[in-house]
Amino acid sequence: MPESLPALILLGLALLFGAATIGATFVLGPKRPTPEKLAPYECGIEEIEAPRQRFPVKYLVTGMLFIIFDVEAASVLPLAILMRRLQGLGFIELLVFALILAVPFIYIWRKGAFSWE
Amino acid sequence: MPLSAFLTVSGVLFAIGALGVLVRKNPLIMFMSIELMLNAVNLSFMAFAHFLDSAQGWIFVFLTLTVAAAEVVVGLAIIVSIFRSRTNIDVDELNSLKG
């Protein structure tokens, strides 16, 4: 490992140099955006509707909620491995963990986050 | 494979992520780049944990994953919220606070 470190540092420096160059152009380069330049397509046809208009927020909200509770499940995994060793204490901890999950779950449910409309 | 190989990959991933944050304008992509940086760190944690034969690295990865997931949610929530009030989410147009 020690002998490869200089190479690693060199690589890092090279990347930094690249970053600095790109960054410098951002700072120094002229920026004159016009509506035409910023238009999503420059092939001469005006856009019919805004490209980002259709954004299914409902899917997103559900997705976000899913991520939270999904990841929490991942945290239970190590507990499962140690369950036998922890005995009753592990069970209590699992219950506490479930309770901590349950209260916000009830909250967002009562707040209507799961209703589609 | 030597540790340095893992570290190199991890360093490259981290740098790519950092560059992504620097050059992209869309907050979603910027945010994805940050996730890439976090996962680069995870890789280095796992490499260290393996080579040091120490469990703490693994636990750290667990925590990082959880935190990253929570960040995804919060980040998306903020982006969605901005999306609702204006159709454009180009970060260069968020410029009312300065000076």
Place this chain on the structure above:
Amino acid sequence: MLAQSPFTYTPTGGDWLRILPELIVLAAVFATLLADLALPEGRKGWLAAVGVVGAIVSGCSLVYVNSLSGASAFFGMITSDGVALFAAGVILLSLGLALLFSPSYLARQKIARVGEYYVLLQLSALGMMLMAAANNLMTVFVGLEMLSLALYILCALPQTRLRSQEAGMKYFILSSFASAFLLYGMSLIYGATGATGIPDIGRFLGAHQAALSQGFGPLLFVGMSLMLVGFCFKVSAVPFQAWTPDVYTGAPTTVTAFMSVGTKVAAFVALARVFVIALQTQNAHWEPVIWAVAVLTMIVGNLLSVTQRDVKRMLAYSSVANAGYLLVAIATASPRAVASLLFYLAAYAVMNIGAFGVTLLVERRDGRGTTLEDFNGLGRRNPALAAAMAVFLFSLAGVPPTAGFLAKYFVFYAAMVGNQVPLAIIGILASVLGMFYYLRVVWAMYFVEPTPGVRPVALPEREPALAAVGAAANGAREEAPESPEIEASSLAAQAIPVESVLTSVRIRTSASSAAALVIAVALTLLMILFASPLDAYAQAAASALFH
């Protein structure tokens, strides 16, 4: 304990007792969640009461935890030592004050989702307490992310206000970016030392000084530099301060008040633990960097505050300057310096929350109206409020015999005896500059006539036309030319015909806000009385940290 692996460690009842304060706050969070479901719309103000009770009970439990012997809990992941308890006390005090200011502010600013607001405020306080109590890089990281995640949402909570949305977005992206650096730094430190526990890292580095110079040295140094970047960002030190003024200006003022204090407490305590304790042996390497950053932060922070015309933004920049004074204590890195750091944080908490508290009472319904012009003549419009603000500003400026004076005094004294004389002198000179902009607000409050028209505190709902025109005038302000002086005067002129009708409206202060102000004023003025026991506790806690 070292013989045990984290996988075989079984927590005991004592472990749980040592995190009692955190558990109580968590319980208050759940109580708030459930109360929010139970309370009807319009009575949500009681949620603040739940939070305040939680903060008080948690604060009382600190006394009990302090009486326990031993500090380390959960396999050394977390500690309940004096430093952690002191920091927790300051955080809980800040939380209580911020909660007291909240109900009337939220109602006035028409911020929806009041329940989430209170929950997140308490969760961020929980994250801060965790970070300040962390004795392991993992807990530092989890605490940091916990407080940050809650604050991102809090900043962006007023959904109709573009400034808040912008603040939330900027804070989120920049802070996550900085967190990634911090995490990478932690990973490399772990790789270099094979440990994540703060005392373990210190022990390893103490024992393997020679080995470091060949093998793991570069890993350690790169890790140290990346961690430093992450921490400097969190404490808003120059050159990583760019987010601070924007986020502090855009966020709801109660949130600004709380985060400006709480984040500093947590981040500085963690910074002290990681650098002053764990990386103690590497002091010669990181000290010059902190030195330079502290000097830059003090000078740039104060300089930038000088030309601010908006009091809220001025206070944001002043928090950068204050981070500089605190970094002086980190650079000094002696037990006395760490004690002075704790004392400064306590003093800073009361005076800064107080100053933001007055600002939020002066603020208009649209989240604006905190410029110097809006403070003109406050001494006559609301003498009590102006007097309170004067106390906080004098304290921030370091005028004796206020808490702020003592705090600066301790920090600079520690620096003087800790061989950081140049830093102390630069700090004193920088704080002379600070006097100027703090006292300019006092000046505006007492010696300037109220500006006609720039002062409608509450637009009456009955007259939507009037409100609309007022809002339009404020909208015009947004597009105003860059020069702040021109902006203020020309827009004041613009606004007169519309708003002069409303100048007679007085600032109303709710009972809870008044209580918070009274507490903050009393603590700012009376800290001189209990300075000795407070300082003694901080000294004992700091020396125990070093032992």
Place this chain on the structure above:
Amino acid sequence: MLNLTPFILLAPLVGFVALGLFGRALPRAVIAVIGCGVVLIGFALAVADLISMLGVAPAQRVSDVTLWTWITAGTFHVPFGLLSDPLSAVMLLVVTGVGFLIHVYSIGYMEGDPGFWRFFAFLNFFVFAMTLLVAADNFLFLLVGWAGVGLASFLLIGFWYTRASAAAAARKAFVVNVIGDFGLLIAIFLLFGAYHGALDYRTVLGIGSAQAVAPTSVAPGGVLLAIALTLFVAAAAKSAQLPLHVWLPDAMEGPTPVSALIHAATMVTAGVYLVARAHSLFTAAPTSLVVVAVVAGATAFFAATIACVQNDIKRILAYSTMSQLGYMFMGEAAGGFSSGIFHLVTHAFFKALLFMCAGAVIHALGGEQDIRKMGGLRERLAGTFWLFVVSGLALAAIFPFAGFWSKDAILGAILQRATTGGAGWYALYAVGLLTAGLTGFYIFRLIFVTFFGAYRGAPVAAAHGGGHAAGGRAGDPLAGLHLPGLALMAPMWVLGALSLVGGALDLPGSQLLSDFLAPAAPSAIELTSALFWVSLAAGLICALVGIAIAWSRYGQGQAPAGDEARVGALVVFLRRRWFVDDLYEGAIVRPILALSRGLRFGVEDDTLEAGSRGLGDAVGSLSAGLRGLQTGFLRNYTLTLFLGAVVILVYFIAVSQ
């Protein structure tokens, strides 16, 4: 021996708190009783303290009560204690005694003001801060009192804050005072270093300690000099010495009782007190005393010349105060610390009286302050006139008034110093004599122009109450004159008596005050020596010459406005009578008038103002430049963050090699 100092401190504090909390709701009579009563209690306690102090042997006249230990951290040990020794006893008597008289005067002066309660609350706060300043037994609490009196001064100068000029003056005073506070703060840090965390007078100054440690054995000369000079920066800012004097003339925007109490009798003398208190530090660094002498001499002369051409009655007195403070510092610089304190005491009497008289005149004329619009007030304001003359004679140092003995004690001390110190001290003595002449000139110019000749101002509006309006013929411009009431006059008579006999405190031969102060503030001069008599005569002659010139120019009540026209006539007149006077006019009076005008415009208005403005501009543009970096663009922020990270990373990699 008694030590009632805590209670002396407590009395005005109670008054301040009571008036501050409830004053708005109280009737005026109650406010007046509380406001004056607490100071009277303080004075009574101070007298009791003094009596008990006189009852013990001089060596035991130090009592240091520690109320509680404020901070203990290793060797850093700051008790909150109060010191009672001869120096603080004298200062406490002056502060509470003169303070009480001025409180009584304020009842009459402020009677119509809507901020009556606020005024008394602030005055009581000032007295509290000032007593803390003089009674503290360590430098830290000295600093607290020091900043407290600055704050009180700020609040009282800006008392009529609706006037833009008052507000501006308050700000100027505060800024300069803050400079002084920081001077003191730096001095305290240096003392910390030198004395290993000890700040109490017992350790640092050896007060009340059997074996005082010589400062020279504690710290090297350079450090001692730095300590003394930073202390003097603080003293100069508080006592309006060059070049930190700019705030005092402007401070006259405050109500006249404030000018009398704070800007003449007490607060401005805090610097003199500080130098006397820390005299062992100053004498350990002799160079610092030379600096004090130069600054003080320059200030005394400079201010006196300016006072000669001012036309605002209060500004003349303000410049006079600066000049007299310069005298006090000159005396201290020459080693006559007790002489400085002696002059401080007598000056408190006669200068407070001068301000009160000026206030009575201003009050009578309904707010007029320009002496060109006065004149001929001798008969109408007879009581005020005679008191003005008494205090003027005391200021001009005419035998046997109080100022004669104290000022000549200072001049004697300088002369004594000159016999061993060399030519520089003789020059300082000459400056002192010259200033004595100027003092006689300007104060009698003021008296003649104000009280002699014919009234030149606009008719005075009839008194609002009509109660003390002087009856007069129709068409009398002074028909509406507001005659001063008992509340105004009674304190003035007391001070008049003190100005007359105050010199008895320290007559040559008896030397009550010098002996009393000897343990705390040494004296340089043996008052009976032949040198002293020479000095007395020289000072008296100078003052008389000054008064004579004033008489010749203004004795008939000539308005100074007509100076240019009248000088010509005067010159013709003089050339016929005394050839010498012509020379004098051309060689001394004219150049001095021109010089003082030049100094006033050159130093005050241009150089200093421009200098401070330039500094402000530099800070402002630097700040604006830095603000330009705060673009508000998220991507610029990420880039700066990244570049900052790169810089730190490169530094660490460089270190690790």
